[in-house]
Amino acid sequence: MRFKSVVLLSRLFWLFIVRRVLGRGLLASPAARLSTIFLLVLAFAGFNVLSYVVIRQYLGGTGLLEPVLQVANASVGFWVLIAYTLIRVLFMKADELLKLSFNLPVTNKERTMAFALFESSLVLLMTVFVFGAFSISTVLIEGPDYIPRVLASIWFPAISTYLLLSLGYYLLERALQALRIARLRGLIVPMVLAFGLAVAFPQTNEQSSQIAESYVLGRDYFAPALLYAKLQEAVGLWLSILILLATSAAVIPAIVAIAPRNYVPMRRFFVFLPSRLADRTFGVYILVLFRSFETMVAISFIIIYSVFAWLEHLVFPPYVLALITFQGVYAFSNSEPLRRMVTYPGRTVANYLRLVGSQGVLLMVVGIPVITISLSQGITFEACLPVLGLCLSNILISTLVGIAFPPEKGNPFTVIMGVLLTVIVVMIVALGLNVFNFDPMISAGIFTALNMLVVFYSILGMRRMERIARHEVVA
Amino acid sequence: MKWLLRSIVGMTVSFVVTMIVVVASFITTMFSASEIGVRKSGLFGALFFEPHAKPDGATALEIGVSNGAPIALVFAASLVFYVAVASVLERLKLHKKRLLQANQD
Numbered sequence: 001m002r003f004k005s006v007v008l009l010s011r012l013f014w015l016f017i018v019r020r021v022l023g024r025g026l027l028a029s030p031a032a033r034l035s036t037i038f039l040l041v042l043a044f045a046g047f048n049v050l051s052y053v054v055i056r057q058y059l060g061g062t063g064l065l066e067p068v069l070q071v072a073n074a075s076v077g078f079w080v081l082i083a084y085t086l087i088r089v090l091f092m093k094a095d096e097l098l099k100l101s102f103n104l105p106v107t108n109k110e111r112t113m114a115f116a117l118f119e120s121s122l123v124l125l126m127t128v129f130v131f132g133a134f135s136i137s138t139v140l141i142e143g144p145d146y147i148p149r150v151l152a153s154i155w156f157p158a159i160s161t162y163l164l165l166s167l168g169y170y171l172l173e174r175a176l177q178a179l180r181i182a183r184l185r186g187l188i189v190p191m192v193l194a195f196g197l198a199v200a201f202p203q204t205n206e207q208s209s210q211i212a213e214s215y216v217l218g219r220d221y222f223a224p225a226l227l228y229a230k231l232q233e234a235v236g237l238w239l240s241i242l243i244l245l246a247t248s249a250a251v252i253p254a255i256v257a258i259a260p261r262n263y264v265p266m267r268r269f270f271v272f273l274p275s276r277l278a279d280r281t282f283g284v285y286i287l288v289l290f291r292s293f294e295t296m297v298a299i300s301f302i303i304i305y306s307v308f309a310w311l312e313h314l315v316f317p318p319y320v321l322a323l324i325t326f327q328g329v330y331a332f333s334n335s336e337p338l339r340r341m342v343t344y345p346g347r348t349v350a351n352y353l354r355l356v357g358s359q360g361v362l363l364m365v366v367g368i369p370v371i372t373i374s375l376s377q378g379i380t381f382e383a384c385l386p387v388l389g390l391c392l393s394n395i396l397i398s399t400l401v402g403i404a405f406p407p408e409k410g411n412p413f414t415v416i417m418g419v420l421l422t423v424i425v426v427m428i429v430a431l432g433l434n435v436f437n438f439d440p441m442i443s444a445g446i447f448t449a450l451n452m453l454v455v456f457y458s459i460l461g462m463r464r465m466e467r468i469a470r471h472e473v474v475a
Numbered sequence: 476m477k478w479l480l481r482s483i484v485g486m487t488v489s490f491v492v493t494m495i496v497v498v499a500s501f502i503t504t505m506f507s508a509s510e511i512g513v514r515k516s517g518l519f520g521a522l523f524f525e526p527h528a529k530p531d532g533a534t535a536l537e538i539g540v541s542n543g544a545p546i547a548l549v550f551a552a553s554l555v556f557y558v559a560v561a562s563v564l565e566r567l568k569l570h571k572k573r574l575l576q577a578n579q580d
Contacts, residue, residue, distance in 0.1 A: 425491055453487060
């Protein structure tokens with residue numbers, strides 16, 4: 001393996017992603033790009049200020065920062081797992097990105113390693129977003145003496161956890177290849193990761209309460225996750241850096257050795273439902289949605305969760321249904337070929353209704369059994385109604401995100417930017433309306449009006465894209 | 476049609492900006508009010524925030540809008556700002572187009 005080509009290739013991936021993200025959809029216009037960057041920086045700054053204010057108000061000068069830092073240390077693993085899961089699941093669709101390098105003189109192993117390097121920089125970026133605010137405000141409050149502590153209790157464990165996760169992932173991929181089911185990894189990997197999250201969450205909680213308890217009782221608490229912090233406390237920063245380097249030096253060659261040598265393409269569709277449905281245009285839209293791989297992943301998650309909730313007698317409204325409504329993000333771009341194939345694709349409003357309607361059918365098909373299970377567990381139907389409202393509004397919003405920030409194969413970021421921006425705006429609007437203390441009926445009315453606005457913008461966006469495709473306006 | 480579209484976009488943008496201002500001032504008010512029974516107001520008296528003790532010793536929060544005028548003012552100001560920026564941008568674009576056409580001739 002040549003190290004130089006690994007670095008070169010990962011730089012190529014970065015360049016591709018950055019240019020692709022900044023050149024598509026709404027982000028293609030400089031004004032939208034500037035305001036997006038501004039909004040993101042503002043959100044991060046706001047996050048920092050909020051965390052500084054909260055920590056100073058509640059923990060400043062109380063000496064309680066010590067156990068809080070330990071709790072944060074114990075939860076680092078969980079957060080890194082979340083970031084890893086997100087990036088992994090996002091890039092499941094990214095075969096296109098890997099295909100970029102198929103005509104370059106690199107081996108499969110170098111390609112895998114380059115992708116791992118690219119991915120690790122992304123996970124690092126996400127970890128900075130999650131723990132950056134906490135680290136900065138802790139150091140600001142307690143002074144620069146805290147820098148080694150923050151390093152040893154947050155950043156070193158994050159690096160080691162990430163490396164171990166990668167090793168685990170490649171082991172899993174090797175096992176799937178040995179069992180000859182590697183083509184299904186798009187279904188199996190998210191499930192394994194979700195299972196990991198389900199196991200890690202209660203454990204992290206348990207550890208946090210143990211840390212709090214031993215602090216109150218004045219005991220010394222030790223867990224493997226706190227290794228670096230303990231070493232830093234007992235011996236000093238340099239030794240913990242040395243240990244970090246030693247473990248990394250042990251794990252990285254193992255990753256290189258275990259990374260699969262051959263490339264197996266991933267399955268994209270499941271062929272079910274009769275093709276006769278394609279007689280009607282609406283039927284084609286239904287087929288596109290139901291047969292896609294992502295829908296299957298979402299449905300299997302919902303089934304697993306429902307069975308789990310049923311067995312464990314969890315009395316909780318079926319918010320898990322919202323998972324399926326996020327398919328709306330792909331609805332527009334997945335069905336785009338349908339509108340390109342014919343000379344006259346039909347009226348925009350009709351196409352929009354087909355897009356949203358097919359998702360409504362999917363929601364109904366999945367929702368009826370799930371809600372029946374919830375009702376049989378004693379949840380009232382009134383408690384399920386807000387869930388349905390949320391799902392419907394989520395379908396509309398995610399379809400708009402898919403139109404304004406069209407996802408492509410190999411570039412999941414445009415969508416992520418769109419989803420992030422939308423979540424920020426929706427949260428701000430929801431919080432703002434909450435301050436007004438409106439009557440529930442008036443609030444429902446306002447939300448309906450906002451959803452109508454979302455529909456209006458979606459149709460507007462679709463019409464504009466159609467006109468660009470017909471060369472009626474300049475993009 | 477063009478003006479209808481532009482006004483709808485303007486309304487949306489100013490609505491979101493107003494909400495951002497309301498939420499930001501709400502959060503700052505929340506962190507400046509710490510004593511029980513003291514009524515704090517933010518955003519030039521538009522929002523109020525009052526923690527008071529319940530009979531069982533817990534602290535309850537009362538939040539709300541006491542005066543809608545400043546919020547409406549924020550909305551109007553951002554709408555005016557948006558309209559001004561949009562029309563200036565439009566002029567500049569027209570100007571650029573004209574210059575390019577003059578170059579071609």
